Every structure is written in structure tokens, then in C-alpha cells.
Amino acid sequence: MKDTRTRNEALCDAVKEACLTYDQLAADIRRTAAESGTILRTNSSAVTHWAAGRPPAPGTAGYIAEALSRRLGRHITPVDLGWTDPEHRADRAGAALGTSVGPDPIDIVRRLGEADINRRQIITAAAYSVAAAALPLGTAQAAEACLRAATTAGGHVGAADIAAVRAMLQAFTRIDERQGGQHGRTAVVQYLRSDVADLTRGRFATETDRNDALGTAAAVTYLCGWKAYDAGEHGLAQRYYLQAVALARESDHPAHEAWILRTQANSAMGISRPEHTLDLADAALSLTEGRVSPGYLSLFVITRARALALAGRGPEAAAEIRRAQDLVLRKNESTEELPFWASVWTSRNTANVATNAAKTLVSLRDHANAERHYTTAASTFDRVAGKARVTALSLSDLGREQAAQGHLEQACSTWGRALDYFEGINSDQAAKQVTGIRRQLQAFERRGVGAATHLDHRARDWQLAHA
Structure with a gap:
């Protein structure tokens, strides 16, 4: 029987405007879905079917629209791509919940x-x-x-x-x-x-x-x-x-708004979506400069440093690292009181500034100084009761920077400590860190690093226990 579907001109026009091949769009869709933990097998054949008029599943339509939005630099919805049937419209209404103020x-x-x-x-x-x-x-x-x-x-x-x-x-x-x-x-x-x-x-x-x-x-x-x-x-x-x-x-409370904007910037950078992060960091800083204590301000300055590094503005990022460190030195631990919305999350600005300074330096490919800052962060968090999660994450990152410099035995030792702290922690971030550790350990084993095999077994046991 002849297929009577009508070619989806809206989708075809968007793909053409984005200058994408079907293979490239399929890869973008898979990456976009993976950010949310969804594994798709989208390939060029699937895109061909959609272009020919066959609609995707409603959930997949959202990933297609977001992938094209990123390429085109404007907001695209499934309806914009020609999927106007009631099922897609209803799903779109649900998907839009919370995406506006x-x-x-x-x-x-x-x-x-x-x-x-x-x-x-x-x-x-x-x-x-x-x-x-x-x-x-x-x-x-x-x-x-x-x-x-x-x-x-x-x-x-x-x-x-x-x-x-x-x-x-x-x-x-x-x-x-x-x-x-x-x-x-x-x-x-x-x-x-x-x-x-x-x-x-x-x-x-x-x-x-x-x-x-x-x-x-x-x-x-x-x-x-x-x-x-x-x-x-x-x-x-x-x-x-x-x-x-x-x-x-x-x-x-402008400083509270700034705190959340800062987190939005850090979260986006954490999932490799740097778009708008410098603007978010600048907006947060504009709400706090001249209004908050030096220690609190340091958290916003160091976020801006990280965003600058990802924007390819290395010298400015380095200058902001120094400014954040100077602000930390100026604060008085005994008298400086953080607002309640910040104090429930952090009591050690030194460690938080060190962590983000390290992330900034990783973007600048300065692994030696990144290692130094992760060491400061891990040791500072370790001295605070109840900070197992963030201590473990800092140690994982520290081991990665040691490995990047060829210090393989040292990296294994650091990751062993990280696994100690990860015990009992239920977190996607932890799971991804342990997966990354195992990936590197398998390369270490091929290079004859003695500690790698035992540590890989420990990491595998952690994954099984936390699956």
C-alpha cells in the first residue's frame, strides 16, 4: 500500500537552516537525551522517517526540539516542527510546566x-x-x-x-x-x-x-x-x-536570588552546557557586589572565573581566581555569618572557592594547579563532620588530575579514599564518578599499574551495591 504521509516541511526546513546532516542531528538528539539519563538509539534512518511525515514518540519530540533549539539559537517546540496532533500537544503542555515564570x-x-x-x-x-x-x-x-x-x-x-x-x-x-x-x-x-x-x-x-x-x-x-x-x-x-x-x-532578597542564579550557572557548566552561564554569573555578581560580606562574595567571583574560562577568556578567569582568593583571606570566620539559604549548604568558603578554582584551572588545562586546589578542597571538607558526599567528589576529581599528569599510583590511592567516602551515598554524581574511575583504571591495568586491578574490583562492587 502506498504511504500517504505528507512530508514534514517544518522539520526539513529547521534541519536545513541548522546546516545539519541527518547523522549529525541524530547524534545531537542522542546527546540531549543522555543528559537526562535517557538512552536513545536515534540514527539517520529515524530522522528520515520523521522528515517523511512519520511522527516520533512524544517524549522523543521534546529532545528533537531541544537539539534544534541549541543549533539555531532560539526556542523551538515540537509544534513548531509540525507535530500538532492532540497527543503531541498534550505532551507539550506537560513538558512546558515550570519552564517559564x-x-x-x-x-x-x-x-x-x-x-x-x-x-x-x-x-x-x-x-x-x-x-x-x-x-x-x-x-x-x-x-x-x-x-x-x-x-x-x-x-x-x-x-x-x-x-x-x-x-x-x-x-x-x-x-x-x-x-x-x-x-x-x-x-x-x-x-x-x-x-x-x-x-x-x-x-x-x-x-x-x-x-x-x-x-x-x-x-x-x-x-x-x-x-x-x-x-x-x-x-x-x-x-x-x-x-x-x-x-x-x-x-x-537580592542576595538570595543571586545564590540561585549562581547555582544555575554552576549546574549548567557541570553538564557541559555553558550557554548563558557567564551572563548568569554576571547577573548574580551584580546583585551581591557592595552588598554582602567578602566571604560570601568570593563564591560569586569564583563562579564567574569558571564561566570566563569556558568562554575562552583565560587571563580574565585567572584574575578572578586571585580576586576570589583575596576575598576569602579578608573574611573573618568568627564574625562572618552567611544568610540562612547559603549556610545550610556551605560553612567553608575556602573549600568551595578551591573546588571551583580547580574546575576553572581544568578548563585552562593547568592540571598541576588544579590538583593543588582539589587537595585544599578535599582536606578542608574532610575536616567538617557530615560532608562525606562532597569530600568524595573532591577526591575523585583530585585523582583525575593526578592521573592527567601521569601520577598513576597516586591517583589509585586517592580514588581508594574516594570509594571509602562514597560508601552509602545514593547519588547520580557519585555513580558517574565511579564509572569514570573504572574507565581510567582499565587503561591503568593495561599499563601494568599494580593497584589498579584491586581498586577496579572495589569500584565494581560499589556499582553493584548501588545499582
């Missing part, structure tokens, strides 16, 4: 949380959106009156209620630092959807109480975003972060 971020957070808990694939496996990464840079909270009205609908909320939520936030975060982001994840999301959302709907005696409640909600939303990021669900993490920015902005 609307008049009521709490409502969006509730719906995101429901999709998260119920493991709706269209949300949990969503691609990281390069276009959405730029949203905080140009989005004003235009619907302030709407959100203000929504935050006066419930019972009376006072300082004690806000303090109780902050105490829960600290408890959840401590668990993450010890055991990884997947421990208690559902509980945190449910807490956000119920207790925290209800908190923001209350009646407040003062404007300060209202702002503190919104800021606390932003911090818990941020934690949900971090947990999604630690699970490798980067599209979902991005959606939580965008709503956290909206809440922080409405709480009238």
Missing part, C-alpha cells in the same frame, strides 16, 4: 512536585533547555500583585512557623551532604507541596514575615532542584531552580 510560582511548584513524585516521564526525563537558562536574565516579577494576593489566603503565619520550616530544611540538607540527594527525596518534595506551600498562603503580621516565608519557600524549592540535579534529571532541576528564582525575587 508565571504569576504564581507556588502553584507551579505544587504541580511540578506532583509530577516529580508520580515520576511522570515527560517531566522527570525532560531535556535541559538552553533557552530557559536565559529566562532569569530578562524576567521581571510582573505579576507581583497576583502572588501577593495568593499569599494572604490562609491562616496567620509568624516567625516561629518560618523557623520550623528552616529547621526542617537544615535537617534535609544535612542528610544530603552525608548520604546523597536521593535519600528522602520524595519526603522533601511532598513537604514542599504541602507544609511549605501552605506557609506562603498565610496571613502575615509584617512585610518581613511575608518576605521570610517566600524566601524559605525558595530555599526548599532550590533543595528539590538540587535533588533532581543529583539524580541526573537536569530538565526537572532547571524547572525547580526557575521557580526558586521567582520566589527569591518576590521575597525582596
